[in-house]
Amino acid sequence: MQQTSLDKSKIKFLLLEGIHPSAQDVLRRAGYSQIEALPGALEGDDLKRKLHDAHFVGIRSRTQLTADVLAHAPRLVAVGAFCIGTNQIDLNAARERGIAVFNAPYSNTRSVAELVLAEAILLLRGVPEKNAVAHRGGWLKSADNAYEARGKTLGIVGYGSIGTQLSVLAEAMGMHVIFHDVVNKLPLGNAHQAESLAALLAQSDVVSLHVPQLPSTQWMIGAAELAAMKPGAILINASRGTVVEIEPLAEAIRAKRLLGAAIDVFPTEPKSNKDEFQSPLRGLDNVILTPHIGGSTMEAQANIGVEVAEKLVKYSDNGTSITSVNFPEVALPAHPGKHRILHIHKNVPGIMSAINQVFADNHINIAAQYLQTNEKVGYVVIDLDAQSSELAQHELAQIEGTIRCRVLF
Numbered sequence: 001m002q003q004t005s006l007d008k009s010k011i012k013f014l015l016l017e018g019i020h021p022s023a024q025d026v027l028r029r030a031g032y033s034q035i036e037a038l039p040g041a042l043e044g045d046d047l048k049r050k051l052h053d054a055h056f057v058g059i060r061s062r063t064q065l066t067a068d069v070l071a072h073a074p075r076l077v078a079v080g081a082f083c084i085g086t087n088q089i090d091l092n093a094a095r096e097r098g099i100a101v102f103n104a105p106y107s108n109t110r111s112v113a114e115l116v117l118a119e120a121i122l123l124l125r126g127v128p129e130k131n132a133v134a135h136r137g138g139w140l141k142s143a144d145n146a147y148e149a150r151g152k153t154l155g156i157v158g159y160g161s162i163g164t165q166l167s168v169l170a171e172a173m174g175m176h177v178i179f180h181d182v183v184n185k186l187p188l189g190n191a192h193q194a195e196s197l198a199a200l201l202a203q204s205d206v207v208s209l210h211v212p213q214l215p216s217t218q219w220m221i222g223a224a225e226l227a228a229m230k231p232g233a234i235l236i237n238a239s240r241g242t243v244v245e246i247e248p249l250a251e252a253i254r255a256k257r258l259l260g261a262a263i264d265v266f267p268t269e270p271k272s273n274k275d276e277f278q279s280p281l282r283g284l285d286n287v288i289l290t291p292h293i294g295g296s297t298m299e300a301q302a303n304i305g306v307e308v309a310e311k312l313v314k315y316s317d318n319g320t321s322i323t324s325v326n327f328p329e330v331a332l333p334a335h336p337g338k339h340r341i342l343h344i345h346k347n348v349p350g351i352m353s354a355i356n357q358v359f360a361d362n363h364i365n366i367a368a369q370y371l372q373t374n375e376k377v378g379y380v381v382i383d384l385d386a387q388s389s390e391l392a393q394h395e396l397a398q399i400e401g402t403i404r405c406r407v408l409f
């Protein structure tokens with residue numbers, strides 16, 4: 001019988017951006033050996049060349065998987081975003097090509113929240129500036145503009161996984177927490193939802209941003225919003241570099257309208273540790289600049305490596321797409337003794353009857369069938385007897401609207 005399931009030894013994983021070795025451990029334990037791991041991001045032709053024969057790619061926040069790049073990845077079955085954000089991936093283009101995208105929605109939330117809280121404390125005390133001055137041989141011993149965190153108001157913009165973690169930690173230190181979110185959220189502890197972003201900016205001593213990169217969050221903090229903040233307030237951004245306009249922020253710091261800032265993410269970030277970091281914020285002593293390391297702790301990275309690699313293995317081994325961020329979610333049991341056909345198709349009228357007709361016309365018994373659709377794509381999984389799978393796959397692949405059809409056994 002012809003082999004229709006791709007041999008594991010032929011399945012290629014490309015892991016970029018220094019993904020934690022825990023991911024490779026999971027993949028190897030599952031029987032995958034063709035793994036290429038690179039320390040930095042790739043772009044342009046280099047990225048396209050590497051993706052040409054990859055079945056799975058693992059990235060972090062830096063690698064841009066645009067529609068054009070995905071068009072150069074004919075074998076790609078799934079993308080693992082070994083991070084929270086998936087804005088670097090054209091999720092619709094991936095879906096239309098039958099490429100499922102998975103991420104790690106929770107593994108680094110605590111790391112970000114801890115860093116932000118630490119930065120808030122340091123900035124309220126003017127430590128970054130005092131530290132910079134001391135390194136230059138100066139001595140800024142003074143209580144001027146140095147404050148306790150206790151009793152100060154922390155304004156959290158985006159009250160999701162990270163925002164809520166931060167809320168709990170900050171309250172434990174005696175801060176008052178208010179938040180702004182486009183969705184009505186359950187306030188934790190004594191936090192409360194501000195009436196608007198403007199109200200939050202007007203009341204907060206520290207403003208911390210935790211929104212995803214979306215059209216609606218692009219440049220949401222610009223000159224007008226910075227001017228609306230309390231004089232002497234602090235801004236922290238560990239969300240995405242498109243959320244804050246950097247020039248007006250640099251100006252507000254230089255003019256001492258804001259006491260300080262901590263910025264972890266930038267409109268343009270170096271693609272590896274070898275490239276120069278350029279920013280108008282360089283040289284401003286009371287701005288903490290960090291190289292997008294909000295989620296970069298050993299704990300978070302090791303957990304993310306395992307979490308996302310396991311999702312890729314499950315999808316590769318048995319078709320389970322549960323928790324995919326762009327794909328119909330199907331939770332599948334094992335299929336001992338049966339072959340399993342995974343058919344990804346455009347969600348158009350008549351396609352399911354065409355699929356089922358193949359089984360009727362060819363007298364093939366369906367042992368189990370699972371279907372999930374979203375607006376654009378349908379994902380149907382069919383378990384059947386081994387001797388029928390080659391014929392079924394051949395026939396199903398001919399159906400108009402088929403995006404991808406593979407067999408597992």
Ligand SMILES: NC(=O)C1=CN([C@@H]2O[C@H](COP(=O)(O)OP(=O)(O)OC[C@H]3O[C@@H](n4cnc5c(N)ncnc54)[C@H](O)[C@@H]3O)[C@@H](O)[C@H]2O)C=CC1
Pocket residue numbers: 084085086105108109112157158159160161162163180181182183210211212213214216217238239240264265292293294295296
């Ligand atoms: N600096 C770093 O290393 C890291 C950065 N991140 C960034 O942090 C972001 C947030 O992460 P999570 O809290 O896990 O996401 P989440 O999805 O749990 O929470 C985001 C919240 O923002 C809200 N939101 C969306 N649009 C908004 C708008 N226009 N105005 C106000 N609120 C809005 C959502 O309703 C949601 O409650 C991620 O999308 C990622 O970009 C995440 C991890 C590490």
Ligand SMILES: O=C(O)C(=O)COP(=O)(O)O
Pocket residue numbers: 060061062082083084085086108292293294295296
């Ligand atoms: O989890 C996220 O969304 C992050 O921003 C972390 O990105 P990174 O994996 O550190 O490139």
